[in-house]
Each structure stands twice: as C-alpha cells, then as structure tokens.
Amino acid sequence: MNFTSPFSLALATIVGLSLLGVPVGHAMIGGSVLYLYLKGMDMGAAAEQLLNGTYSSFLLLAIPLFILAATIMSSGSILDRLLRFCNAIVGRFPGGLAQVNVLQSIVFASMSGSALADAAGSGKLMQAMMTKDGRYSPAFAAALSAVSSVIGPILPPSIPLVLYALVSGTSIGYLFIAGVLPGLLLGGVQMALIYVLARRRRFPVEPRVPLREMPRITREAFPALMLPVILLGCLYSGITTPTEAAGVAAAYALLVSAALYRSMRWSDLYGSLLSSARMSISIGMLIAGALVFNYVITSENIPASLSASLKGLDLSPIGYLLLVNLILLVLGAFLEGSTIILVILPVLLPTATALGIDPVHFGVMAVLNIMIGLATPPYGLLLFMMTRIANVPMQELLREAFPFLLVMLGALAVVTLWPGLVLFLPRLAGYTG
Template sequence: MNLTSPFSLALAVIVALSLLGVPVGHAMIGGSVLYLYLKGMDMGTAAEQLLNGTYSSFLLLAIPLFILAASIMSTGSILDRLLRFCNAIVGRFPGGLAQVNVLQSIVFATMSGSALADAAGSGKLMQAMMTKDGKYTPGFAAALSAVSSVIGPILPPSIPLVLYALVSGTSIGYLFIAGVLPGLLLGAVQMGLIYVLARRRGFPVEPKTPLREMPRITREAFPALMLPVILLGCMYSGVTTPTEAAGIAAAYALLISAGLYRSMGWRDLYDALLSSARMSISIGMLIAGALVFNYVITSENIPATLSKSMQGLDLSPLGFLLLVNLILLVLGMFLEGSTIILVMLPVLLPTATALGIDPVHFGVMAVLNIMIGLVTPPYGLLLFMMMRIADVSLTVLMRDVFPFLLVMLGALALVTVWPDMVLWLPRLMGYRG
C-alpha cells in the first residue's frame, strides 16, 4: 500500500483523531472528507452519502425504539420482578445468584438487544446482590455481569444484527430467529461453568422458593415476560415490520411500567427518554460515519480486491470462516463492535458469498465473535463499565473473566463449524437461503 495515497492518509487521520479522543463516527467523516478532497472529488458527496443512508432506511428507526423499550424496562420495579422470577427458577442450584445473573441476562436480552443496556440496567443491582455478606468476590460478580451481558445482542431483538442487516441486505426477521439457539448456547455454557466453579469454590445456594409462592412471583413478572412474545409474535406473524414491532415494544413497556405496575413517574420517563436519546445519537453518528467511509472503501474497490485475494488463497468455506474469526477477534481487542460491523463486514461479505457461505450464518457468527470482543482487553467496553460499577481493577476483573472467555470461544467454534445450529430455526420459518 502506498503510504502517501489519499486512502492511506485518510486512514491515518481516522486513527489519529480516534486516539485523540474524537468519537469514531466523527473521525471517519473527517478522514473521508480528506480522501474526497485529495482525490479531487466533490466533498459534498460525504453529506449526500450520510443523508441518503440514514434517511432512506426505515430499518434504522428500530434502533432508537429498541433502546427506548430497554430504558423503560430498566426503570421502576420491572427489573426487581424479573430478578425475583429468575431467582425462583435457578437460585436453588449451585452458585444460585450467579445462575440468576445469567438467566436474567437471557430474559432481559429479549427486551433490550444491547449488551451495554443489559449491563447498565442490571449490572449495578446484581453487583450489590452478589457481593452482599461476602457471598461472591467483587471481581467475580463484575466479571459475570460483563460476560452474561454479551448474550443480549445475540438473542432477538438485537441491535448489532439490525446493523448487519443494514449493511448486508439480509432479512432482519431471519437474522433475529437465527440468533436464538446460539444465544441460548452462550447462556448454557456460562451456566455450566458456574456450576463447575460453584462445586470447586463452594459458592452459596439461595433458599428455595416455596412452591406456593411461584404463582404469585410468575403473575407479577408475567406482563414483563410477555414483551418478547408480543415483539416476536408481531414480526413473525407478518402483522408488523421489525421497526413497527420495535415501536409496539416501546409503547408496551411504557404501558406496563406507568399503567400496570405504576412504577414510573414523569421524572423516570424523562430520564429514560434522555438516556435513550444519548445512546441513539451515539450509534447514529457511528452509522453516519461508517456510511461515508464505506463509500470511500467502495471507491477504492477494496471489497473486490480483498475477495480476489482471499480466493487466491484457495480457502475452503470453513477455512475462510476460521480466518474471519481470527481477524474479528483481533479487531475486537481494539475497536468498538458497531464499527467493525459497519466497516469490516461489508468488506468480508462478498468473499463469503462467493464461497457459498450463507449470509445469515455468517452474520450471526460474526456478531457473536464481535460481542466477545466487548469483554476482551484492552478495549472491552463491558470491562470498563463493570470496572466503574464494581470499583475493581482490570487485572482482578480479567482473572475471573478468562474462564468464561474460554467457554464462549468454544461456543463460537461450535457455531462456526455447525451452520445448522444457526439456520435450523430460520428454515423452519421458511428461509430458503
């Protein structure tokens, strides 16, 4: 690569601005504008690509609506009711509260679609519950909250899968249903590891919930548990589009929070709207920057060049997937997940398609890989979030995260080599890819 070429200079500017603390979306726009200037192209093309990409995609509207639904569900007594329900189900097993942490992440995942929203919504509460009376060390509690939050973006609704659908043109409905078994697999391997660690370390078991209490606990949590049923039912019955289903999810969350549970006041609603707006704007700017930078990548013909290079290596489909996993794992150590989805996956997808790899399988595998990057140093965002919540060092946190990373990588390997785990449910729903 010519280090003085417009593309190389644009990359250097993006990296430099990012290292200086400029948001990645703004950095990509800045580097792209420089590229257009050096190539003698109309710099207004950047604004054209940004506006066309963001305002012509109805699917993008689903992202702030899913974020709003998660913010509303995180307020008031909804989370408390869900935790009591999860405790009644798995609290009696070895490592009771640790098992509850994973199960509540699975339940909350079907409402938020965001790992950061999951960690922010329940991380602080689970940290306090698990470390009370010295039941678990702060490092283990924080590590578990971080890794269990990774389940969120795999199960539907998933914001990262929405982003992948945006850049790949793949059906978001089939992507959502394809993430169910890999997401449950991720939860299963985490709960299995907790069981082993509980036996070795003597983790406490929570008191059994009396059978007579189960109907009341289930009844209290039932309206919240119905949200994913309503969301997915609307989508897969064909009644609504994914974006319309996201709007129904946000409205339903508000209805049960303010109307049924009466746990949300005007101030709580304002805070939920404000936090949702901030997160949506952050993701929106990242998407905008990626759209402009993707135009630069396309102009340089990088996807076609990379595809020819990959085909020249004479890789089998499995060999290519293993190479992609390695690339994404390394990138996940340094880059934020949405950036990888929006910038790297459009470059790799043409090669995957040429090798006959199903785009739904490729997308779910890639998103699972990228989400593991959220708990991989040195950049793992979930690690930094839980460090602040638990007030523990990265060294302490990583010691307890490492065993979970190993079993999660095992789950990733299984998803990679066994496409039917991803594609079985979509095919039952009529997928013919």
C-alpha cells in the same frame, strides 16, 4: 502500501482523532472528507452519502425504538420483578446468585438488545447483590456481569443484528430468530461453568423459594416476559414490519410500566426519553460516519481487491469462516463492535457469499464473535465498564473472566462449524437459504 496516499492519510486521521478522544463516527467523517479533498473529488459527496444512507433506510428507525423500549422496561420495578423470577428458577442451584446473573441477562436481552445497556442496568444491581455479605468476590461478580452481558445482543431484539441487516440486506426477522439457539447456547455454557466453579469454590446456595410462591412471582414477571413473544409474533405473523414491531415494543413497554405496574412517573418517562435519545444519537453518528467511510472504501475498490486476494487463497467455506473469526477476534480486542459491523463486515461478506456461506449464519456468527470482543482485553468496553462499577483492578477481573472467555470461544466454534444450529429455527419459519 503507500503511506502518503490519500487513503493512508485518511486512515491515519481517523486513528489520530479517535486517540484524541473524538467519537469514532465524527473521526470517520473527518477522515473521509480529507480523502475526498486529497483526491480532488466533490466533498459534498460525504453529505450526499450520509443523507442518502440514513434517509433511505426505514430499518434504521427500529434502533431508537428498541432502545426506548429497553430504557422504559429497565426503569421502575420491572427489573426487580424479573430478578425475583430468575432467583426462583435457578437460585437453588450451586452458585445460585451467579446462575441468576446469567439467567437475568437472557431475560433482559428481550428488552435491551445491547450488551452495554445490560451491564449498566442489571449488571450494577447484580454486582451489589452478589458482593453483599461477602458471598462472592467483587472481581468474580464484575467478571460474570461483563461476560453474561454478551448474551443480550445475540437474542432478539438485537441492535447489532439490526446493523448487520442494514449493511447486508438480510431479513431482520430471520436474523432475530436465528440468534435464539446460539444465545441460549452461550448462556448454557456459562451456567455450566458456574456449576463447576461453585462445586470447587463452595459458592453459596440461595434459599429455596416455596412452591406456593411460584405462581405469584411468575404472574408479576409475566407481562415483562411477554415482550419478546409479542415482538416475534408481530414479525412472523406479517402484521408489522421490523420498524413497526419496534414501535409496538416501545408502546407495550410504556403500557406495562405506567399502566400495569404503575412504576413510572412523568419524571421517569422524561429520563427514559432523554437517555434513549442520547444513545440513539451516538449510534446514529456512528452509522453516518460508517456510511461515508464505506463510500471511501468502495472508491478505493477495496472489497473487490480483498475478495480477489481471499479467493486466491483457495479457502473452503469452513476455512474462510475460521479466518474471519480470527480477523474479528483480533479486531474486537481493539475496535468498538458497531464499527466492525458497519465497516469491516461489508468488506468480508461478498467473499462469504461467493463461497456459498449463508448470510444469516455468517451474520449471527460474526455478531457473536464481535460481542465476545466486548469482554476481551485490551479494549473490551464491558471490562472497562465493570471495573468502574465494581471498583476492582483490571488484572483481577481478567483472571476471573478468563475461564468464561474460553467456554464462550467454544460456543463460537460450535456456531461456526454447525450452521444447522443457527438455521434450524429460521427454516422452521420458512427461510429457504
């Protein structure tokens, strides 16, 4: 590799700017503009790629709408109602509150679609609940909140799967439904591990909720629980496009919060709009930077060269998937997840397609892998977030998170080696891939 070539200097610029604290999206745009300058190409191509990529994809509008729906639904009393519902279901089992933490992540996934949003919202509340009166150690509670937040982006609506649909052209509807069983598998292995740890460490059991209280608790949580049903119903009935379904989800979230639960004031709505706008802008700049940098990658003919090199290895489809998993696990320990989806997966996808690997299976597997990276040292964003929230040393948090990472890798192996698990529900819905 020529370290003085325009592409090498562009990569060095992106890494250097990122290390200086410049947002990754801005760093990719800066490095790409430098590449165009050094190659003597029209630097206006950067703006052209950015504008064409963002304005030609109607699907991108779904991202801020999903974020808005999640922000509204996580405000007011909705989260409290959902936690009471989860506690009524699994609180009676060994490690009751720990089981509630995982179940609420599965439920909250229907609103957030983001691991970081899950950890920042319900994770902070669960940390306080679990450590009250010394029932669980702060490190265990923080580690569990970090790893359980990984479930959110696998289940619909999933912002990472929307990004994958953007770069791969795969149906977002089939991707959403394909993530259901892997997401439940991930939650299942975490809850099974908690059961084992609870027996060994004698974790407390929550008071049993009287049976007569169940109808009331379910009725209070029911409107919030209906959000994923409405979302998937709109998608698979053909009533709406994915972007329109995201708009319906945001409108439904506002209706439930403001009109039904009466838990949202004008100031809360303003705060939700402001918070979702900030998050959307952050993701939007990352997408813009990736679009420009992908143009650089294509100009260097890297996808075709890499595809030819990988074909030369004469890998079977399973062998290639295992290699991709290894690559993504290493990258996920250092890079932010959206960057990997937008920059790395478009390079790996052509070879997967040439080997006959289903793009829906490939996408769900890759996103699951990348989300595990959010809880993997040294760069796992969920780990850093929970150390700040819980005020615990990183070393203690990692020690508690390690068993969960092992069982999650086991779930990833199942998803990788058993495509039928991922494709079962999409095929029921008419998918022919």
